Amino acid sequence: MRTTADQLADVLDHWQSGTGPLYQQLADAIVALAESGSLEHGSRLPSERALAQRLHLSRNTVTAAYQQLRDQEWLEVTPGAAPRLGSLSRGVMALSPQDRFAQILVGQQPPLVAFNTASPPPAPIVHQALNNPSEFLGGQAVIGNGYAALGDIDLTRAIVDHLRASGIRAQPDEIVITAGGQQAVWLAVTGVASDGGAVALESVTYPGVFDAVAAAGARPMALPMTRDGLDVAAAAKLFKAARPDAAYVTTFHNPTGTAMSDEDAARLVAAAASTGTTIIDDRIIGDISLDGVKRSPMATFPGGRSVITIGGLSKVFWGGLRIGWLHTNATLAAQLRHRRAAMDLGGPAMLQRIGAKLLSDHYDQTLEWRMGELRDSLAVAMEVIGQASVDWEYTAPVGGPSLWVRLPDGGAERFAQRSAAAGVPVAPGSAFEVIPGAGADHFRLPFYLPAEDMRLGIKVLADKVA
Incomplete structure (x- = not known):
C-alpha cells in the first residue's frame, strides 16, 4: 500500500526539477496533492523525522515546510499527534463551491492583469x-x-x-x-x-x-x-x-x-x-x-x-x-x-x-459599443497567442467574452498557480468541471480588456508561465 510519503516522493521528484529552496518545493508538493484530491481533509501526514528519512532530506527542511503549511493554515497540529491536513484542503470529489468561486474573483490587491474574472470594465x-x-x-x-x-x-x-x-x-x-x-x-x-x-x-x-x-x-x-x-x-x-x-x-x-x-x-x-x-x-x-x-x-x-x-x-x-x-x-x-x-x-x-x-x-447603442470592444480585444488575443511560442489550443467562440484554452501537456491547476504568482491570474478548468477531470487541461482566458492590457497579460503568461 502506497503511503503519503510515497506520494510526496513522486511529486517532489517533479518539483525538484525546478528552482527554489527544498522546503518550499516540499510544501508545494503537499499542497498539490491536497488540491488534486489525492489527500483529503483530515489526512494524517508523516512525522518530520519519518518524512525526512523517506525523502532523503534534512529534518530542518521538513520542519520548515511544515511550519509554512501551518502558517498558511493547510495543516492542523495537536501536541503529541501527527499533523493533519486542515480546512484549506478538499475532498477527492471536487473543489468546494467556495473554492470554485474564489478562482474567478479578484482579490483585495488588484493583480497586474486580471484574467481570472470575465467581467468587463464600465461602459x-x-x-x-x-x-x-x-x-x-x-x-x-x-x-x-x-x-x-x-x-x-x-x-x-x-x-x-x-x-x-x-x-x-x-x-x-x-x-x-x-x-x-x-x-x-x-x-x-x-x-x-x-x-x-x-x-x-x-x-x-x-x-x-x-x-x-x-x-x-x-x-x-x-x-x-x-x-x-x-x-x-x-x-x-x-x-x-x-x-x-x-x-x-x-x-x-x-x-x-x-x-x-x-x-x-x-x-x-x-x-x-x-x-x-x-x-x-x-x-x-x-x-x-x-x-x-x-x-x-x-x-x-x-x-x-x-x-x-x-x-x-x-x-x-x-x-x-x-x-x-x-x-x-x-x-x-x-x-x-x-x-x-x-x-x-x-x-x-x-x-x-x-x-x-x-x-x-x-441598451442597444451600449451593446453595439461593447461588441466592438470585445471583437477588438479578441483579435488582439488571437494575434498575441499566434505570435507567442506556446502550443495553446482553442476554438474561436461564437459568443461570450472568453476563450477556453487547452494546454496540450495538461496541468491547468499548476499553470493557474504560476500565473497568479506572475501577477496575471487565470481560472483553471477545475473550477468549471462537474465531472472530475473534465477541465483539467484547460483554462479560461477572457478578452474584454483594452488591447494594451491583453498584450501585456498574454505575454506574461507566454514568457513566464507557459
Whole structure:
C-alpha cells in the first residue's frame, strides 16, 4: 500500500526539477496533492523525522515546510499527534463551491492583469450616469428612504419591455430584481431544486452555480458535451432517465463560447417539459453574439412557460451596478421577491433607477459599443497567442467574452498557480468541471480588456508561465 510519503516522493521528484529552496518545493508538493484530491481533509501526514528519512532530506527542511503549511493554515497540529491536513484542503470529489468561486474573483490587491474574472470594465454611459446621477436621471437622484426592497417599478417595466423585445411575453408580476446575475442564479436554483434532488449542469459550467446547488441540498448531474457544445440528444435521454429537478444552461456557454441552435434549444425545452424539469436559461451573456446570430430565449419555445430566464446589466454595462433579474411564473416570482428582500432589503433604490434608464434608453447603442470592444480585444488575443511560442489550443467562440484554452501537456491547476504568482491570474478548468477531470487541461482566458492590457497579460503568461 502506497503511503503519503510515497506520494510526496513522486511529486517532489517533479518539483525538484525546478528552482527554489527544498522546503518550499516540499510544501508545494503537499499542497498539490491536497488540491488534486489525492489527500483529503483530515489526512494524517508523516512525522518530520519519518518524512525526512523517506525523502532523503534534512529534518530542518521538513520542519520548515511544515511550519509554512501551518502558517498558511493547510495543516492542523495537536501536541503529541501527527499533523493533519486542515480546512484549506478538499475532498477527492471536487473543489468546494467556495473554492470554485474564489478562482474567478479578484482579490483585495488588484493583480497586474486580471484574467481570472470575465467581467468587463464600465461602459462610457455608466461613467456619465455615476458621475452626475441627478443630471442623468433628469431629477433628484436621492429620494425616499433609499430602499426598493421588492424592486423599483421603473426598472421592472424596463425589464418587461426588454424581455418582450426578445419574444418573452413577460408581465411585471413575473419579474424578480436581484443583486446581479449571481444572486439570480442562487435564487432560481434554490427555489426549484429539492433536497436530495438533481440539478443537471453542462459538464463544464459557470462556477457560481455550484454553491446554489449545495445550498439547495441537491446534487449536480453532468450533461454530456461535445466540442460544439451541449449534446442535446444525449441530454434529452438523461432527462428521461434521471428526471432532474432543474437544468442550468447558458445561452453562450460559459466557459467554452459555444451555443445551441434554436432547433436544439427547442428540443431541449420539449424534453425538459416532458419530465417536469425546470430549465434555468442564463442569458447574462445572451446578447454577446460574436458570429452575429441571435439566439432565442428558451422561454419562447413550446413548453417554455416553465423556463426561468436570467438576465442582468453586468456584461453590457458594468457588474458594479449589481443589477440582475429573473423571469418566472407569478407565484414563484412573488416568493423569490420576498426571499430576496429578506436577504438584503433589495439593494440601493438609486442604482435601480439608474439601471432602469440605462436599460430603457441606452441598451442597444451600449451593446453595439461593447461588441466592438470585445471583437477588438479578441483579435488582439488571437494575434498575441499566434505570435507567442506556446502550443495553446482553442476554438474561436461564437459568443461570450472568453476563450477556453487547452494546454496540450495538461496541468491547468499548476499553470493557474504560476500565473497568479506572475501577477496575471487565470481560472483553471477545475473550477468549471462537474465531472472530475473534465477541465483539467484547460483554462479560461477572457478578452474584454483594452488591447494594451491583453498584450501585456498574454505575454506574461507566454514568457513566464507557459
